[in-house]
Amino acid sequence: MHVPDGFIDVPVSAATGVIAAAAVAVSLRGARRELNERTAPLAGLVAAFIFAVQMLNFPVAAGTSGHLLGGALAAILVGPYTGVLCVSVVLLMQGILFADGGLTALGVNITDMALTTTVVSYLVFRALVRLLPRTRRSVTVSAFVAALLSVPAAALVFTLIYEIGGTTDIPIGDVLTAMVGVHVLIGIGEAAITALTVGAVIAVRPDLVYGARGLSAPLKLRVGGQLVDAAPEQPAPAAVPAAARSTRGVWAAGIVAALVLAGFVSFYASSSPDGLEKVAADKGIDKKTEEHASADSPLADYGVKDISDARISGGLAGVxxxxxxxxxxxxxxWAVRRRREGTDSTNSTGSVTAGGSA
Structure with a gap:
């Protein structure tokens, strides 16, 4: 759903740029509360994994494909504020290096693909987690539904933005029907990828899944065909506090998976236009599309310039x-985490000083 330059006029592109900048600023502040010494390194991994999976377009209808947006996945794994930043980093890399998503439309794309999907999915996810039984399976089911709804929500927001600042005169009803219709199908793929990924991480390291924190009821295990309460976690030895549990294994596995997906599996992705591209071509939204400012990038269109072998070129670009x-x-x-540590240190010093003065 990467919006190219020319779809949206300059005033509305500038306005969404202001919204996107404000969202990123708020998210930078909010992410300080979400990130800790274990999860901060994993946030960069989540961004890289989303980049890799976005290269895997999957067919959803005749002549149409879809790909992961990633807002729900990021929000559930590392938190909603950090999730906005993860998807924003991906969009920035794609726009600058790969000419994917217009640079003047970066504000539109961040508002739509990062902000909308993250906020909608996390609100739905938290509501479902509160309603459903407090189990790991419920977290996975909630992730599925949240991701499913986030994609048509993004399609709806794009339609609203297009209604206000579209550069072509297309009946908004036609655009709305086409965009939401195809993106409901894409949402099924998004939901499956999100649920599988969240389920895999929560099975190995539930302590690293932000959306699974704060569950008051014990997690359930199936023993002899019956669901029983899992034994409470034993406190870690004093020499190895829980906060210091290594994340290297998860990080390494995630990087390997991202490299394999982007460097190898991406070659077999669907070559059909994605949902927005298909609707734009069918409805005439793309009549005023402008050439991307990074069209001459050596990595434009996810291929390495001057490498003729498509498999090698695309795989190397993905890596x-x-x-x-x-x-x-x-x-x-890392910078956000350092800022938090600096703030905590300042607050601690201030408290000690105040206490001493008293």
Whole structure:
């Protein structure tokens, strides 16, 4: 659903740029509360994984494909504020390096693909987690439904933005019907990917899933065909506090998976246009599409310039993209984490000083 340059006029693109900048600023502040010494390194991994999976377009209807948006996945794994930042980093990398999503439309894309999907999915997810039995399966089911609803929500927001600032005169009812209809189907794929990923992580390290925190009821285990309460976790030895449990295994497995998906599996992705591209071509939204400012990038269109073999070119571009995204994302989240530590240190010093004065 990457909006290219030319779909939306300059004033509305600028307005969504302001909204996107405000959302990122608020998310930078909110992410300080979500990230800790274990999860901060994983946030960069989540961004890289979303980048990789977005390369895997899957067929959803005749001549149409879809791909992961990633807002629900990021919000549930690392938190809604950090989720907005994860998807924003992915969109920035795609726009600058791969000419995917217009640079003047970056505000539109962040507002639609990062902000909308994350907020909608997390609100739905939290509501379902409160209503359903407090089990790991409920977290996975909630992730599925939240991801499913987030995609047509993003399609609806794009339609509203297009109604206000579209550069072509197309009946809004036609655009709405086409966009929401195809993105409901894409949402099924999004939901499946999100639920499978969340389920896999929660099965191995539930402590790393942000959306699974704060469950008051014990998790359930199936023993002899019956559901029983899982034994409460024993406190970790003093020499190895729980907060220090290594995340290296999860991080390494995630990076390997992202590299394999982007570097190898992506070659077999559907070549059909995605939902927005198909609707734009069918309805005439793309009549005023402008050439991307990064069209001459050596990685434009997810291929390495001057490498004629499509498999090698696309795979190498995917590997480079994963590497760039994890480096930039990890840098952002490391800086956020450092800022939190600095703030905590300042607050602690202030409290001690105040106490001493008293």
């Amino acid at each position: 480079i993209g994963v590497g760039a995204t994890v480096v930039v994302g990890s840098g952002v989240f």
